[in-house]
Amino acid sequence: MLTLEMAIQKIQQLPLEQQRKAIAFIEGLEFISNQPPKNNDPELNSNQEQDFFELAGIWSNQDITTESLRLTAWKI
DSSP states (O other), rough: OOHHHHHHHHHHOOHHHHHHHHHHHHHHHHHHHHHOOOOHHHHHHHHHHHHHTTTTOOOTTTTHHHHHHHHHHHHO
């Protein structure tokens, strides 16, 4: 007997509420398996620190101070 057939038999033996929960769980697994894989490629993540510092000067011509940030954040 195939594993799938065994699983179906076991689910059919469960009380109705547990059958519903099992089916909901299986549907959740199906949803997860259809998601695109996360890219954990070390080559792509190795430049993360460098990319951060490339943006270091984007506020250089702006009049931004810690006090102005606090006022904006706390709406004082």
